[in-house]
Amino acid sequence: MSARALARTCFALVLLAGGFAHADEASVRKAFENWAGMKVDGVRKAGVLGLYEVQIGSQVYYTDEKVATMIDGSLIDMKSRKNITQERLNKLSAIKFSDLPLEFAVKTVRGSGKRVFATFEDPNCGYCKKLQKDMAEMDNVTIYTFLLPILAADSATKSRAVWCAADRAKAWSDLMVKDIVPAAGKCDAPLEQVQALAHKYGIRGTPTIFLSSGERISGAVPAAQLEQKLAQLQ
Secondary structure (H helix, E strand, C coil): CCHHHHHHHCCEEEECCCCCCCCCHHHHHHHHHHHHCCCCCEEEECCCCCCEEEEECCEEEEECCCCCEEEECCCEECCCCEEHHHHHHHHHCCCCHHHCCHHHCEEEEECCCCEEEEEEECCCCHHHHHHHHHHCCCCCEEEEEEECCCCCCCHHHHHHHHHHCCCHHHHHHHHHHHCCCCCCCCCCCCHHHHHHHHHHCCCCCCCEEEECCCCEEECCCCHHHHHHHHHCCC
């Protein structure tokens, strides 16, 4: 990790007024609300360093039991390099998978197809291409890919060409893995519907993955990590 990247993940420490000797979730909530001047949506023990996790909207903060110090940033497990905060945010931003309009997605089935998940991807997204290459070796999966053209002027053109192809799954794979752009097609592609869906779920970047449990994974993850997540759902 570069010094600049490390600096971005360092904790911003803010001293809070007041405090008390023995805390619980209720007292932490009350003290934090008094300081922040806004409603706290949830408080729980973070499980590390004796900290409490405080949730306000889609953000997570940490404080000590005296509510004397706040951490505004990510907690990183240095041994495993796991971003504890991001994993927690992914769970807090989970959705109901059955609510996804799968008819608006490119469906790819390999093997038995018993392991199901969905992705939101842009055809010009480099991380999406990496994800597709990593997932190419995964078996017994059904992948629903929602085409979300947000990165470049021709993202919509490429997305529409994939959707209008006779074999959408192959056209998408060829584009992302082999850089073969499908011939332009004329059909009604649900690009506006997918963009509305992304807005509804607060998807601001690609790729974004949703497991069948509804858990969100932001960004490209190694196939091994995705396999591990899928195994936990069996």
